[in-house]
Amino acid sequence: MNLSDRQMNILRYIAEFVEERSYPPTIRQIGAACDISSTSVVKYNLNKLETDGLILRDPEVSRGLSLDWAKLDAAGLLPEIQKPVGYAVNGAATRVAERVNRATERVVSFFSVPVLGHIAAGEPIQVDVSDYDSADEWIDLNQALYRDRDKLFALRVQGDSMVDASVLDGDIVILRHQEKAENGEMVAAWIDGLGETTLKHFYLEGKQVRLRAANPNYKDMFFPAAQVSVKGRVVSVIRQLE
Amino acid sequence: MNLSDRQMNILRYIAEFVEERSYPPTIRQIGAACDISSTSVVKYNLNKLETDGLILRDPEVSRGLSLDWAKLDAAGLLPEIQKPVGYAVNGAATRVAERVNRATERVVSFFSVPVLGHIAAGEPIQVDVSDYDSADEWIDLNQALYRDRDKLFALRVQGDSMVDASVLDGDIVILRHQEKAENGEMVAAWIDGLGETTLKHFYLEGKQVRLRAANPNYKDMFFPAAQVSVKGRVVSVIRQLE
DNA sequence: AATATACACGAACATCTGTGCGATGTCAAG
DNA sequence: CTTGACATCGCACAGATGTTCGTGTATATT
Numbered sequence: 001m002n003l004s005d006r007q008m009n010i011l012r013y014i015a016e017f018v019e020e021r022s023y024p025p026t027i028r029q030i031g032a033a034c035d036i037s038s039t040s041v042v043k044y045n046l047n048k049l050e051t052d053g054l055i056l057r058d059p060e061v062s063r064g065l066s067l068d069w070a071k072l073d074a075a076g077l078l079p080e081i082q083k084p085v086g087y088a089v090n091g092a093a094t095r096v097a098e099r100v101n102r103a104t105e106r107v108v109s110f111f112s113v114p115v116l117g118h119i120a121a122g123e124p125i126q127v128d129v130s131d132y133d134s135a136d137e138w139i140d141l142n143q144a145l146y147r148d149r150d151k152l153f154a155l156r157v158q159g160d161s162m163v164d165a166s167v168l169d170g171d172i173v174i175l176r177h178q179e180k181a182e183n184g185e186m187v188a189a190w191i192d193g194l195g196e197t198t199l200k201h202f203y204l205e206g207k208q209v210r211l212r213a214a215n216p217n218y219k220d221m222f223f224p225a226a227q228v229s230v231k232g233r234v235v236s237v238i239r240q241l242e
Numbered sequence: 243m244n245l246s247d248r249q250m251n252i253l254r255y256i257a258e259f260v261e262e263r264s265y266p267p268t269i270r271q272i273g274a275a276c277d278i279s280s281t282s283v284v285k286y287n288l289n290k291l292e293t294d295g296l297i298l299r300d301p302e303v304s305r306g307l308s309l310d311w312a313k314l315d316a317a318g319l320l321p322e323i324q325k326p327v328g329y330a331v332n333g334a335a336t337r338v339a340e341r342v343n344r345a346t347e348r349v350v351s352f353f354s355v356p357v358l359g360h361i362a363a364g365e366p367i368q369v370d371v372s373d374y375d376s377a378d379e380w381i382d383l384n385q386a387l388y389r390d391r392d393k394l395f396a397l398r399v400q401g402d403s404m405v406d407a408s409v410l411d412g413d414i415v416i417l418r419h420q421e422k423a424e425n426g427e428m429v430a431a432w433i434d435g436l437g438e439t440t441l442k443h444f445y446l447e448g449k450q451v452r453l454r455a456a457n458p459n460y461k462d463m464f465f466p467a468a469q470v471s472v473k474g475r476v477v478s479v480i481r482q483l484e
Numbered sequence: 485a486a487t488a489t490a491c492a493c494g495a496a497c498a499t500c501t502g503t504g505c506g507a508t509g510t511c512a513a514g
Numbered sequence: 515c516t517t518g519a520c521a522t523c524g525c526a527c528a529g530a531t532g533t534t535c536g537t538g539t540a541t542a543t544t
Contacts, residue, residue: 022308038493062304066264163457166408237481280523
């Protein structure tokens with residue numbers, strides 16, 4: 001898939017148009033905006049984009065096209081075609097420019113993450129990553145904020161066993177499934193010696209693992225590396241109080 | 243604003259159509275779906291809906307209509323016209339029904355909350371609620387999860403002064419502006435005696451205020467009621483680690 | 485030189501689509 | 515009963531809209 005400037009422009013224009021008017025542009029509008037005098041050329045390029053899977057088209061239908069955000073994201077094109085303003089955020093992100101009307105509501109692409117269970121002291125995390133279907137609770141996250149979304153899952157925190165990670169009863173922890181951790185990353189780890197799952201910053205120091213709590217008032221813990229098995233990396237914590 | 247069954251049906255159909263195909267239906271499609279034989283009747287009813295502000299129309303434009311979700315929400319119509327499945331969540335919420343395809347991405351109505359500043363020990367919260375325009379950072383939240391959205395604002399936590407509330411450096415705290423608190427609510431309060439803003443659970447006990455930290459390992463604090471001024475209620479805490 | 489391929493142009497065409505208008509039916513107020 | 519507002523219907527029309535087709539222009543391949 002190798003997009004010409006024209007095709008990029010078309011994608012950008014469609015995104016902008018839809019954001020602004022909540023319905024797609026016509027072929028002629030696209031042509032006018034992208035300096036294409038002929039409707040057939042627009043169609044030609046739209047066919048390309050559809051073949052590449054980046055857009056969806058309903059043939060013979062006026063304005064019958066839409067962007068496939070998932071594919072665009074997969075192709076790494078999101079930053080290219082998404083407007084810097086009106087960009088969206090689940091947690092936090094800096095909005096660059098001015099905002100005309102703060103009441104303006106928009107629509108944002110979302111994806112879902114399964115809540116695979118809960119996390120509590122004294123229990124291993126019961127994560128069967130293939131067991132996505134059994135989840136009966138889902139968290140919707142903003143697409144723009146998360147990468148490697150296939151590997152994400154969520155756990156609900158039970159009890160006060162994670163206070164030293166500043167994670168409270170009822171909080172939702174978003175994790176990315178991974179078995180190895182870089183130093184400094186906050187991970188969910190099962191500690192064999194303790195019989196506990198814990199959320200800590202991970203540091204491999206020789207054959208020892210140092211686990212540092214997020215709350216600086218708690219002391220570091222040390223375990224033989226063999227006793228610590230990383231279950232995933234903590235990507236986000238969400239606390240909803242009402 | 244008093245909607246006929248027909249108009250409700252039209253709204254429902256448009257919502258369903260847009261959700262499914264990401265572009266709006268034509269007048270004739272609406273007619274066919276809602277058992278209206280004449281296009282002009284559809285137009286007649288669309289005019290009604292537009293006058294009520296529930297939809298937006300671009301005259302003379304094919305499929306030139308869109309739903310005004312904010313208005314629909316304000317009119318209490320969201321539950322009526324929104325599909326029960328595919329409803330969205332920022333933080334956490336139980337999804338009732340089955341999910342066809344977990345990779346399905348949808349669009350969700352969002353609203354923005356200004357990040358009015360930061361919260362740190364030793365400083366009052368510099369919240370001028372009318373000062374929304376000066377915010378250069380915004381948090382987008384899921385409409386469905388928050389009520390009284392006009393009064394919401396966000397603060398970024400600076401430093402480790404809120405660890406006893408299980409809130410870390412860099413976290414985003416979503417607050418609802420209010421000056422009075424019910425017992426047990428978690429509030430942001432300025433404590434005159436300490437010269438600090440703090441996040442604590444609030445309890446008015448006689449002429450004293452007891453402030454309880456979210457982390458049970460911290461002791462309660464007591465102040466004369468006159469010294470404690472509530473700035474807002476904590477509605478959500480969001481921590482983004484990558 | 486001949487051919488193939490990718491990209492672009494413009495005109496013609498058949499639908500699609502929103503709008504306007506006159507006619508009809510309903511129903512409550514006068 | 516009459517009137518008028520409201521809701522509906524059918525239809526014709528002008529403009530919009532996607533598609534098709536013949537053509538032209540590079541660039542690479544054979």
